[in-house]
Amino acid sequence: MTSVTGDRGEESAPQPESSTTGTSAGAQPAELAQSSGKEHEDEAMAVALFRRRVLRVLAGCLVVALLAAAGIGGWLWWTRPLTREVPLPDGIEPGRVWQVGTSVEPARTEAGTLREGPLRSERHHWIGSLEWTRSDGVVEIFELRLGDTVHIDGLGTVTLLRVRPEPLLPDCRAGFWTYTVNVTLDPGVERIR
Secondary structure, three states: OOEEEOOOOEEEOOOOOOHHHHHHHHHHHHHHHHHHHHHHHHHHHHHHHHHHHHHHHHHHHHHHHHHHHHHHHHHHHHHOOOOOEOOOOOOOOOOEEEEEEOOOOOEEOOOEEEEEEEEEEEOOEEEEEEEEEEOOOOEEEEEEEOOOEEEEOOOEEEEEEEEOOOOOOOOOOOOOEEEEEEEEEOOOOOOOO
């Protein structure tokens, strides 16, 4: 657009607006860009801090879970030894192999009855107990580790060969034997049942 100036009647090109208004108008988008950039950086930093905290919490939970699993595993390993069977020791005469337990009929001779006693672990070894009830009513309890041998009057030499502990989660539907023993009967002794 042309304009006429003063007396001369000359036309002149339109003048740009003053420099002060130009700078403030151009500065607003720059400030907006800077402020939105700052907000974006702050938001990104907050997200990064949140992620770091979440990762630290998850790492802490993982460490606690691993320590608990290691503790429980160690306790199970110590209280429930893996060795549950041994071969017949040297110098022991092979005899009859009997299973002794709750679902097995007790072994009887004329002199008494052999039953199972409680099974436990001690110092990372299984210790089984056998109850020998003599025919006169006296009960003798013998505790044996795997491979240990004891002589029982009226029965013979008994060696504990294998144990079968109850499962961690008991199953009441299944009967089971607890011990396998090698019995070398004394001369003249016969098993009745």
